[in-house]
Amino acid sequence: MMPPVADRFTQVCRERLRHPAVVQDDLTLTYQDLSRWADAVALALECAGGVAGRGVAVLLPNSGAFVAAFMGAARAGGVVAPLSPRYRPHELGQYLADIEPLAIVVGPETIDPVREALATSERRRPALVSVDVPGEAELLEQGDSSGGSAFTGGDPPLLLLYTSGSTEAPKRVLRSHRQVALEVEALHRLFDVTPSDRVLGAAPFSHVNGLVRSFLTGTLAGATLYPLPRFGRRQVPEMISRERLTVFGGVPPMFVALSGLVPRQPADLSSLRVLFSASAPLLPSDASRFHARYGLWIRQLYGSTETGTITYNDHPRIEAHLETVGRPIPGVSLTVADEHGAPVPLGREGEIVVSSPFGASGYDGNAEATKERFPAGTYLTGDLGRIDGEEYLTLTGRKGWLINRRGYKVNPHEVEEVVRRHPGVAEATVAGEPGPHGDEIIRCIVVARALLTVEEIARHCRERLADFKVPNRIELRDRLPRTATGKIRRADL
Numbered sequence: 057m058m059p060p061v062a063d064r065f066t067q068v069c070r071e072r073l074r075h076p077a078v079v080q081d082d083l084t085l086t087y088q089d090l091s092r093w094a095d096a097v098a099l100a101l102e103c104a105g106g107v108a109g110r111g112v113a114v115l116l117p118n119s120g121a122f123v124a125a126f127m128g129a130a131r132a133g134g135v136v137a138p139l140s141p142r143y144r145p146h147e148l149g150q151y152l153a154d155i156e157p158l159a160i161v162v163g164p165e166t167i168d169p170v171r172e173a174l175a176t177s178e179r180r181r182p183a184l185v186s187v188d189v190p191g192e193a194e195l196l197e198q199g200d201s202s203g204g205s206a207f208t209g210g211d212p213p214l215l216l217l218y219t220s221g222s223t224e225a226p227k228r229v230l231r232s233h234r235q236v237a238l239e240v241e242a243l244h245r246l247f248d249v250t251p252s253d254r255v256l257g258a259a260p261f262s263h264v265n266g267l268v269r270s271f272l273t274g275t276l277a278g279a280t281l282y283p284l285p286r287f288g289r290r291q292v293p294e295m296i297s298r299e300r301l302t303v304f305g306g307v308p309p310m311f312v313a314l315s316g317l318v319p320r321q322p323a324d325l326s327s328l329r330v331l332f333s334a335s336a337p338l339l340p341s342d343a344s345r346f347h348a349r350y351g352l353w354i355r356q357l358y359g360s361t362e363t364g365t366i367t368y369n370d371h372p373r374i375e376a377h378l379e380t381v382g383r384p385i386p387g388v389s390l391t392v393a394d395e396h397g398a399p400v401p402l403g404r405e406g407e408i409v410v411s412s413p414f415g416a417s418g419y420d421g422n423a424e425a426t427k428e429r430f431p432a433g434t435y436l437t438g439d440l441g442r443i444d445g446e447e448y449l450t451l452t453g454r455k456g457w458l459i460n461r462r463g464y465k466v467n468p469h470e471v472e473e474v475v476r477r478h479p480g481v482a483e484a485t486v487a488g489e490p491g492p493h494g495d496e497i498i499r500c501i502v503v504a505r506a507l508l509t510v511e512e513i514a515r516h517c518r519e520r521l522a523d524f525k526v527p528n529r530i531e532l533r534d535r536l537p538r539t540a541t542g543k544i545r546r547a548d549l
Contacts (some may be wrong), residue, residue, distance in 0.1 A: 097128025105201025459488030461528030
């Protein structure tokens with residue numbers, strides 16, 4: 057018997073054989089087409105050595121190829137690690153060394169960065185599987201199928217995701233087929249998703265928001281998915297109008313960009329019945345500007361890599377409650393606690409503590425971080441918030457120092473490490489500061505050991521970091537402010 061997500065996908069494909077599953081540019085895949093492509097991927101992975109319980113890294117943009125790769129790996133029993141196609145070879149090398157995948161699924165836009173990342177690795181060589189041609193999967197390179205990481209658990213694992221969390225190193229989050237299936241079922245009920253829906257896949261599928269709430273929620277309902285390899289602020293309203301799309305889950309920068317757009321032709325978004333923003337707070341002023349242009353209110357959704365979806369703003373008077381991220385969705389419970397873990401009164405700020413059947417039970421291979429963040433079957437989010445008399449949650453900040461850049465959580469220590477590798481840099485520190493639209497910008501302060509320009513540092517970062525990690529603001533100084541014990545005085549930066 058196949059695990060729940062793979063089994064549900066197979067059931068949908070049987071029931072919806074000729075129903076369009078993916079529409080992308082001139083390519084339309086029926087569920088029958090998609091099932092056959094997924095089978096081709098599964099066969100290629102089996103030829104690579106069998107992936108049951110082994111990592112399969114997927115480096116593809118939002119596309120039908122991504123959907124086929126993910127579902128093919130799921131059918132083969134692999135643990136799917138979706139990685140951003142925007143990662144640079146240096147970043148890829150770090151993640152691949154940690155995952156030790158049996159195979160990597162690539163497309164024409166990611167094969168070269170992957171090969172460059174693997175060229176300097178001394179670890180076992182993974183197989184490379186190409187999905188360039190719709191309906192086909194080719195084993196480009198046979199890897200070393202011996203050794204490598206195998207992931208186990210009480211339930212078959214499905215997803216391997218990374219979160220920066222509250223310590224310096226990225227941490228692995230494993231979620232099982234059962235956990236993901238439960239979340240998708242809850243989202244189906246929450247949004248009333250049916251095969252008649254047309255879902256826009258704008259948020260990256262390498263991130264939990266686009267992966268679960270757009271791709272998996274749409275596909276496992278038998279709906280039609282419209283994936284976008286890259287968000288285009290002119291393309292999106294035109295596509296929604298032309299295709300009469302019904303579900304759009306995005307991130308705040310998307311809605312900010314759409315609000316400021318002067319369209320080439322009138323955009324009719326009235327077909328949208330589900331419209332939500334996640335991954336970072338959406339400012340009420342930005343939501344109001346979007347409403348003024350398109351006549352629709354955006355509802356906020358709150359979740360995390362560790363827990364999946366936590367809350368959704370279903371308030372009937374949404375225009376007066378734009379700041380809230382809503383109430384817990386069915387099955388999820390949360391409390392707001394003080395520094396001792398005790399619940400605080402309504403309206404009082406505290407840390408958000410979550411218990412969820414969709415969530416991971418800890419960080420894979422990191423007992424110390426698990427003990428710190430997952431006490432007694434709960435998850436300490438590190439987010440601050442307060443609950444009002446109607447049980448709606450409003451986020452108020454973060455306990456930690458992670459930078460929320462366009463919905464991505466950026467670890468400042470990772471950026472600092474890259475900046476410090478420039479031969480002209482003596483010292484560097486990185487921090488976040490409030491941006492104009494509710495997220496943060498990345499600020500980097502550098503002490504140079506030789507003549508150095510801001511552009512040289514920026515270029516150095518662009519060559520080694522995904523674009524969302526590159527500092528927005530770089531400052532050159534003679535020294536960094538420090539305490540008597542030598543620590544950087546961040547308040548004086």
